Amino acid sequence: MTIADADFARSAEREARRARLFTRINRADAWFRVLGLGWITPILKAAAGDSPRAQAKEIWRLLGAPMLAILGFLALWGALAPQVQTSLGAIPGPAQVWSEAVNLHGDAVEKAAKEAQFQERLDERNAKLIAAGRTGEVKEMAYTGAPSYYDQIGTSIRTVFFGFLLASRPRRTRRSTRSCRSSSRSRRLHGCRS
16 A cells, blocks of 8 residues: 555545535534524635635625625614604614513512412422321412413414414315206216115
């Protein structure tokens, strides 16, 4: 075996390893695209040794341009929102919407803490009753506090989902009795009994 043969074998092994890596990246790309993370693929390909210039173009197409569009939308929204007056006042801009989202999240965290405290007190009460031998008085009660913002969103999504399921179920069609009274060919087509 000569030195050229050893270099060739190492080079062939390196190329095979690189091909396997790109195969894995391309297989993962399908999942990245489904999850909206298609921009990760060109970064992985560039890190694996593919042409950085071609991958930079892909990163710009998949990540840079959409981010620029989102930033442009937010800038236009922030600039134009105060100028639109309704009967309830001006349309809120991105800063006001973000502030309200933070408040709603804080409110949801507080409500979750209250629910946890309620459950803890209920568990303590039930444990005391069991220790005292009064198991007949042990109760499981549902928390009846106000639902959080996230609970309301979940309820809304479930309602829409089940409404969609009900609306999209297959419907039975009623056979026209008139078609069953006509010719024998028509009765066969509509599945009428003779």
